[in-house]
Amino acid sequence: MxxxxxxxxxxxxxxxxxxxxxxxxxxxxxxxxxxxxxxxxxxxxxxxxxxxxxxxxxxxxxxxxxxxxxxxxxxxxxxxxxxxxxxxxxxxxxxxxxxxxxxxxxxxxxxxxxxxxxxTQPPDITDEAGTRHQMIGECPAMQAVYTRIRKTAPADVTVLIQGESGTGKELVARALHQQSRRTHAPLICVNCAAIPETLIESELFGHEKGAFTGASAARTGLVEAADGGTLFLDEIGELPLDAQARLLRVLQEGEIRRIGSVETRHVDVRLIAATHRDLRALSKTGEFRLDLYYRLNVMQIDLPPLRDREDDILLIADVLLDKACRRHERSGLRLSRATRQEIRQYPWPGNVRELENALERGVILAEGHLIHPDDLGLIPAPASVTRSPAEPSLRSAEPAxxxxxxxxxxxxxxxxxxxxxxxxxxxxxxxxxxxxxxxxxxxxxxxxxxxxxxxxxxxxxxxx
Structure with missing residues (x-):
């Protein structure tokens, strides 16, 4: 609208x-x-x-x-x-x-x-299964994101993507890779928060046989596996300090050394990092290396939360509803007028991922052809967080x-x-x-x- x-x-x-x-x-x-x-x-x-x-x-x-x-x-x-x-x-x-x-x-x-x-049109994206996707949104903030992707992707520089959980940071990383000169090389995606701290260095940089208990064979790390392509480190703010020091060497020298090895290996990797945390603030408390932050923040892309994308919310909801209806073989389901109003006013702390889950529930629970607000199962937000139905218009101060x-x-x-x-x-x-x-x-x-x-x-x- x-x-x-x-x-x-x-x-x-x-x-x-x-x-x-x-x-x-x-x-x-x-x-x-x-x-x-x-x-x-x-x-x-x-x-x-x-x-x-x-x-x-x-x-x-x-x-x-x-x-x-x-x-x-x-x-x-x-x-x-x-x-x-x-x-x-x-x-x-x-x-x-x-x-x-x-x-x-x-x-x-x-x-x-x-x-x-x-x-600027949103970029086409292909996932690992070969399915084509497109980023959804026409608001000014998303137009700025599309423009930044188009300009940054061919430049082969390190990129830092910032945004709340569920805003689509991995989609942006895939778009950057697929519009770059490295599009035919591998894209390796790593969620730093999902790997135990004791294993993360081994996962990223690899190890030699016998380097530690249980290392029965040599293993190639994910950084080395991305050689010639792109490495996407999601939630990089969760990376331990030791691993941060090793990653800094990759960015500075283009070299890695497997755990238990004295030999260095040259790698040609483009790094894309993402986080929902303030890395600069973490550097002040000693949780994140300031020199690594400066190395990462060559180009920054900020993703807006869903609550700040009012004009896009219903557009995204319609696309996600259509996909959910096809998955559950429930064609013809529509959102009631009250449900559409509820979707517009809800603050969506979990962003697009939360909206997708709510619509999935609605498709499963709906009776008849309409999805009602109760079917979404949304938890009421505090009054201070919920958006007002419409912004007040600024009227002339003179009496009408x-x-x-x-x-x-x-x-x-x-x-x-x-x-x-x-x-x-x-x-x-x-x-x-x-x-x-x-x-x-x-x-x-x-x-x-x-x-x-x-x-x-x-x-x-x-x-x-």
Whole structure:
């Protein structure tokens, strides 16, 4: 669902636009000035619709300050020269007031489609079984991840992936390997937290026969097995200090020495490490070598937690639900409206892995064709952690002029125009009415004729 920011100081127009866009499944926030819009971080939206004339800074200031988000400028017919200037400054398009509903919606849909086509596509990934996967997500944070993967993969540098458990760190490592020049060489994945501390050095660097009790034969370590390819060390923060020192030598000299051997072996390995811990903080307590941290952190990729990917959550849920339905041969299952709301609001401390498990439970427990919230078996989160259903919109600090009731969803821009004129024509001149509505006096007269709104004599002011 695309997010749109409306920047318009006239509340009657702003509210009309919001309701029109929300009826067509857009998520809309509002601001009354450029400064208010900047407080909402316009870069995080998919589109900004801004009026040309705003209190304080003009609407054209949004163009540069919202980049890379496209800005659609609103202007009156009397200000067409200013609209052309806005296009020269980088506005994606303009719409003239008073605008037609269908024309506005068509322009918005076209701009959003063009923006989506420019986005970095998620990388294709093949797992060990040869099954193809694709990373899911269109939010700005994931777009940054895709861009970093595309730029980093061919560079053959060490990469540190940081993110909470269940955010997909191994998928990123596979994408880096498969888009690198080492794609035809092995990718060796090691979970450092899953290997006992007493065995981890032997597992990583190998050992000679008789090096310790039980070493009945020589063994090649996982670092050596990755020679020519990529070594992925997941949860590297759990690596013991002795193993850290050996790994540092691999990164510095490209050499390993098996346990019990005096002979060094040269290896050509690209290292990708991942962790959910703060390695720099661990280095201050002596749990992680600072020199190793600097060697690892040549290029860093940060994976956002699922709770910060609001626009992606339901998209991911639908894909995971489809897979679960195929595994359990339960075609036709859907998430109820309440379940979709529950999925959006839940904080997902276990991230995508927890979401996948919850949907698996839902598919197994559901009766009928709908999965209900109880079927997911989610543990209620503390109130301080749970996300609010929707972020509050930033409204103009000025009082809104005669804003219609919130429960009237069928009011159109024409309704608001008529309401505004009838409400204010007793104490405003025709020029003032036109300026407030952002149109020319000629357009105001033409619309009065079309809508049958009489012009009251007392609306005129005496000059003298």
């Amino acid at each position: 695309s997010r749109i920011l409306i920047v318009e100081d006239e509340a009657i127009i702003r509210t009309a636009l919001r309701r029109l866009l929300e009826r067509h499944d857009y998520r809309v926030s509002e601001a009354g000035s450029v400064s208010d819009a900047l407080a909402l971080e316009p870069q995080s939206f998919d589109l900004v619709i801004g009026d040309l004339r705003l209190p304080g800074e003009p609407g054209t200031e949004l163009i540069a300050k919202s980049a890379p988000t496209p800005v659609l400028i609103m202007t009156s017919y009397a200000s067409m020269r200013s609209a052309v200037d806005a296009l020269k400054r980088g506005a994606v398009d303009y719409v003239a007031k008073p605008f037609d509903h269908d024309e506005l919606l068509e322009t918005v849909a076209r701009v959003l489609h063009q923006q989506a086509s420019r986005r 002029p005669a804003e219609p009731p919130e429960d009237d969803d069928d009011l159109s821009l024409e309704d608001y125009f008529q309401h505004f004129v009838l409400e204010h024509q007793d104490h405003m001149s025709e020029t003032e009415l036109a300026q407030k509505l952002g149109i020319s006096r000629k357009c105001l007269w033409e619309r009065r004729q079309r809508l049958g709104i009489p012009r009251k004599k007392q609306a005129r002011r005496n000059v003298g």
